[in-house]
Amino acid sequence: MASIIDIKEECALQVRNFDFTYKGAPAPSLKKVTMPIAKNAITALIGPSGCGKTTLLRAFNRMHDLYPGNKYEGEIEFEGRNILDPKEDLIHLRTKIGMIFQKPTAFPMSIYDNVAYGMRLQGIKNKTELDGRVEKALQDAAIWKEVSDRLKHDANGLSGGQQQRLCIARAIAVEPEVLLFDEPTSALDPISTQGIEKLVIELKERVSIIIVTHNMQQAARVSDYTGFMYLGDLVELGNTEELFVTPKEKLTQEYITGKFG
Amino acid sequence: MTAVQKRIVINKIALAFSTLSAVIALSFLFWILGVLVMKGLDALSWSIFIYEGSPPGYADSGLKHALVGQLILVGLATVIGVPLGIMAGTYLSEYGKNSKLAHTIRDISDIMMSAPSIVIGAFVYAVIVMPMGHFSAWAGAIALAIMMIPIILRTTDDMLQLVPGTLREAAFALGAPKYKVIIDVVYRGAKAGILTGVLLGIARVAGETAPLLFTSFNDNFFTTDLNQAMPSLTVTMFNYAISPYDDWQQLGWAAAFILSMFILGLNIIGRLILLAGKRK
Ligand SMILES: Nc1ncnc2c1ncn2[C@@H]1O[C@H](COP(=O)(O)OP(=O)(O)OP(=O)(O)O)[C@@H](O)[C@H]1O
Ligand SMILES: [Mg+2]
Numbered sequence: 001m002a003s004i005i006d007i008k009e010e011c012a013l014q015v016r017n018f019d020f021t022y023k024g025a026p027a028p029s030l031k032k033v034t035m036p037i038a039k040n041a042i043t044a045l046i047g048p049s050g051c052g053k054t055t056l057l058r059a060f061n062r063m064h065d066l067y068p069g070n071k072y073e074g075e076i077e078f079e080g081r082n083i084l085d086p087k088e089d090l091i092h093l094r095t096k097i098g099m100i101f102q103k104p105t106a107f108p109m110s111i112y113d114n115v116a117y118g119m120r121l122q123g124i125k126n127k128t129e130l131d132g133r134v135e136k137a138l139q140d141a142a143i144w145k146e147v148s149d150r151l152k153h154d155a156n157g158l159s160g161g162q163q164q165r166l167c168i169a170r171a172i173a174v175e176p177e178v179l180l181f182d183e184p185t186s187a188l189d190p191i192s193t194q195g196i197e198k199l200v201i202e203l204k205e206r207v208s209i210i211i212v213t214h215n216m217q218q219a220a221r222v223s224d225y226t227g228f229m230y231l232g233d234l235v236e237l238g239n240t241e242e243l244f245v246t247p248k249e250k251l252t253q254e255y256i257t258g259k260f261g
Numbered sequence: 262m263t264a265v266q267k268r269i270v271i272n273k274i275a276l277a278f279s280t281l282s283a284v285i286a287l288s289f290l291f292w293i294l295g296v297l298v299m300k301g302l303d304a305l306s307w308s309i310f311i312y313e314g315s316p317p318g319y320a321d322s323g324l325k326h327a328l329v330g331q332l333i334l335v336g337l338a339t340v341i342g343v344p345l346g347i348m349a350g351t352y353l354s355e356y357g358k359n360s361k362l363a364h365t366i367r368d369i370s371d372i373m374m375s376a377p378s379i380v381i382g383a384f385v386y387a388v389i390v391m392p393m394g395h396f397s398a399w400a401g402a403i404a405l406a407i408m409m410i411p412i413i414l415r416t417t418d419d420m421l422q423l424v425p426g427t428l429r430e431a432a433f434a435l436g437a438p439k440y441k442v443i444i445d446v447v448y449r450g451a452k453a454g455i456l457t458g459v460l461l462g463i464a465r466v467a468g469e470t471a472p473l474l475f476t477s478f479n480d481n482f483f484t485t486d487l488n489q490a491m492p493s494l495t496v497t498m499f500n501y502a503i504s505p506y507d508d509w510q511q512l513g514w515a516a517a518f519i520l521s522m523f524i525l526g527l528n529i530i531g532r533l534i535l536l537a538g539k540r541k
């Protein structure tokens with residue numbers, strides 16, 4: 001049986017009895033996952049490769065819907081409704097729940113246009129408002145100083161770490177409630193990694209964060225809660241400190257002490 | 262001789278033969294270009310661009326009619342063929358993907374690409390020229406567009422597929438609807454490739470004679486009427502070249518030279534754009 005902590009604070013998301021099956025797969029990749037996601041906190045997902053971390057993360061913004069034939073069962077509650085409902089407005093959902101990918105995904109356009117992209121999608125055209133919010137987002141993503149003099153330059157001219165922070169700026173510019181990070185630093189050098197970690201911690205004042213990471217030190221450094229997944233199950237969800245120091249499940253203990261994975 | 266020595270000898274022989282073949286093939290290319298440049302430059306003069314065609318023996322004869330006609334035909338074919346080719350390629354890459362329908366379209370398009378161009382000319386003759394009762398620039402341009410579409414469709418399809426899927430996902434994750442993802446992110450990412458495909462497509466049809474022979478036919482005079490037969494460099498060159506008149510033959514060489522330089526230029530620009538895109 002899984003050991004899931006009972007979160008006392010308010011929750012941003014509630015996953016209940018969630019099953020996920022990829023198109024044509026003989027068995028579900030996620031099995032009966034039940035998991036509260038605390039509001040204005042950082043929840044890390046750890047576990048060996050192929051255990052379903054990315055699969056779970058991409059369910060929160062219904063990314064799986066881009067590829068037909070995948071099957072959701074169960075419930076993910078967000079703002080009082082089940083977002084797995086087929087009638088859910090995915091465009092609206094994705095402006096509320098943003099995502100940062102493993103590799104930076106700067107669009108082939110200028111730095112400014114990258115950050116303004118999501119806002120323009122929402123119909124914001126006013127130049128003064130756009131200018132202000134682009135600057136604010138870049139400042140909040142701790143990259144304003146580096147790019148303020150070259151906003152019109154191609155975003156692909158930035159370094160990997162800068163591009164990743166640009167992607168974060170782009171995501172927070174539309175003021176989402178939740179941000180999903182899938183191994184956001186695995187393609188970055190240690191200094192850039194440090195920068196992103198610091199940024200993620202600062203961001204939790206405004207958004208609830210779920211971060212998938214292969215790096216247990218990273219989970220321990222940044223997160224408030226940690227979930228350990230194994231073969232499609234959420235084995236344990238606990239306070240990060242408790243989970244790493246006194247895990248309740250034998251499997252968790254074996255994983256964090258490096259017995260497998 | 263040991264096995265290794267034998268292999269080395271065979272290697273050397275194979276290398277010698279393939280080098281020789283390459284040299285022979287290339288020397289033909291340079292021979293053609295050399296003759297073309299010599300004869301073409303000889304026949305070239307400013308009057309060619311000023312005067313239209315005239316009966317053999319007249320002093321003031323030129324290629325203005327064929328040059329303008331050629332530009333109109335190719336331009337019209339581009340206007341028809343490029344949007345269709347790009348949209349069909351977009352369907353294949355972004356909507357059809359690996360579906361049966363998409364694969365069928367790709368196969369048919371590949372077959373169309375290798376269809377003899379005279380067959381396409383005959384087809385347009387049957388469905389447009391005959392019902393209309395006369396040759397026209399429209400018919401010629403449509404025949405060229407039909408040849409252009411499979412080339413542009415293919416490159417668009419290939420180039421769009423080169424845009425990383427995560428870039429599309431990132432746009433979707435910001436709440437972009439699909440058509441915005443395609444226009445804002447996918448097209449932008451594939452801009453250089455698509456442009457190259459378009460230029461190569463134009464270059465491919467610009468030198469065609471057969472599809473024009475019984476569609477836009479030919480004319481010895483300047484016209485911009487799209488409902489009438491329209492002269493083109495290729496058909497004019499064909500007519501002049503097989504004529505027994507020396508001055509017409511000279512004009513034929515000039516036409517060949519101008520046409521070749523135009524197509525060579527398109528090809529070079531297309532490749533340069535692709536190269537610049539890759540380097541980025
Ligand atoms: N598109 C897909 N179609 C079918 N099965 C998939 C697909 N993507 C992932 N899977 C399967 O689902 C399971 C979970 O994969 P997932 O990518 O979520 O793992 P992960 O925990 O993120 O692993 P990693 O740490 O390597 O990123 C794996 O068994 C994987 O093979
Ligand atoms: Mg993963």
